Amino acid sequence: MKEKRVNIAIDGPSGVGKTVMANMIAKKFNYKFLSSGNFYRIIAYNALKNNIDLTNEALINEAWKFEDIKILDDDSILFKNEDITKKIREDKISRSASIIAKFPLIRQKINKFIQEYAKKFRGVIIDGRDATYRILPEADVKFFLYANPEVRAKRRVNQDKEMGIESNYEEVLKSIKIRDYEDMNRAVDPLKVSEGSVMIDTSNMTVQENFEAMYKIILKELE
Ligand code: C5P
Numbered sequence: 001m002k003e004k005r006v007n008i009a010i011d012g013p014s015g016v017g018k019t020v021m022a023n024m025i026a027k028k029f030n031y032k033f034l035s036s037g038n039f040y041r042i043i044a045y046n047a048l049k050n051n052i053d054l055t056n057e058a059l060i061n062e063a064w065k066f067e068d069i070k071i072l073d074d075d076s077i078l079f080k081n082e083d084i085t086k087k088i089r090e091d092k093i094s095r096s097a098s099i100i101a102k103f104p105l106i107r108q109k110i111n112k113f114i115q116e117y118a119k120k121f122r123g124v125i126i127d128g129r130d131a132t133y134r135i136l137p138e139a140d141v142k143f144f145l146y147a148n149p150e151v152r153a154k155r156r157v158n159q160d161k162e163m164g165i166e167s168n169y170e171e172v173l174k175s176i177k178i179r180d181y182e183d184m185n186r187a188v189d190p191l192k193v194s195e196g197s198v199m200i201d202t203s204n205m206t207v208q209e210n211f212e213a214m215y216k217i218i219l220k221e222l223e
Contacts, residue, residue, distance in 0.1 A: 005031070005123035006221050007138070009131040012145035013191060014094070014179045015152035017202060017210060018127040021145065024211050025125055025218065032121050034071075036128035036135055037097065039110045041088035042069060042079055044096035054096060057103040066113050091175055098179045101129075102186040111135050129183050133194035141221050142197040143214060149176050151203045 008025065010018045019035055026033040046052075046068075047060045054060070070078040076085045087093065100106055107130075114135050118124045126135050132142040147155075153173035160167040183191040193199055198217055202210045 004222050005029075006140035006218065007118065007122065007136060008125045008141045008143070008218065009136040009139035010125065010127040010143045010145060011129055011132045011191065011194065011197065012127075012143075013147075013149075013152070013183065014098075014176055015156050016145045016147050017155070017207070018145055020207060021210060021214060022125045022127050024207075025214060028215065029123065029218070031123040031125050033125040033127075034114060034117060036110065036114055036126055036131060038071075038077060038088065039069075039113070040097040040101045040106075041093050042077065042084065043106060043110075044100050045084055045088050045093050046079065047100065048093070048096055054099050057100075057105055060100055060103070061106050061109060091172075094179065095175065098182045102182070102188060104188045107134075107188060129191040130189040132197050133192075134189050141218055142194065143217075144193045144197040144199045145210075146199060146201045147203045149173060149180065152176055 008022075008031070010022055012018050019037075022033045022035070025031065043060060043064055044054075046064050047054060050063055052059050052063060064079075068080050072078065076083055077088065078084070111134060114126060118126065118136060124136075126139075128135060132139060132144070150173065153169055153176050156172050156176070157167050157169050160172075180191075200210065200213050205213070
């Protein structure tokens with residue numbers, strides 16, 4: 001008998017741990033994980049590199065195509081053959097990604113690509129801000145992960161420290177709050193708790209506890 005596989009969508013604000021959870025779930029079930037945020041980051045990176053005005057949607061969108069992007073098996077991201085895996089995590093890129101994410105044509109192009117990709121597999125995990133209701137509305141399991149901004153800022157600073165990056169708590173907190181505001185208040189596909197999503201407040205949870213909470217819900221769906 002063929003093993004049952006489900007598709008999973010995870011939404012939530014910046015720095016809540018969606019990617020960490022998605023990677024853990026992908027490993028546990030041998031599923032494929034694609035982070036929609038990476039596409040916004042790649043496009044923002046390309047726009048900044050080419051000095052394109054971040055308010056010019058048409059120019060930003062004309063400056064990239066999917067063939068330019070390669071995601072390797074070890075999750076490295078190549079853009080026009082340049083390894084940009086680390087570069088797109090920089091705060092400057094995070095903020096620029098939030099700015100260009102308000103443009104509908106950019107969103108449509110990204111969503112189309114991810115939806116085509118998701119069609120090819122059973123057992124995909126997509127994370128983002130609109131993954132549960134726009135990218136993968138037919139997902140079998142939908143999560144909204146939440147943690148208060150202070151907790152998220154603390155986690156980010158610790159994560160940076162582990163990677164040898166010095167970061168300032170107050171600055172990180174400010175940046176998180178700005179991105180929350182932009183993501184929740186834009187006109188097109190804002191961050192929200194969509195219908196059918198299971199909301200998990202991870203503010204007082206360890207990584208393992210967060211994973212267990214999601215794992216149980218997925219197992220139920222697989223019964
Ligand atoms: O998830 P990540 O932090 O990598 O995403 C970077 C930015 O891209 C977010 O702050 C958000 O503005 C935007 N984004 C979005 N919709 C998605 C994924 C990301 O608007 N589905």
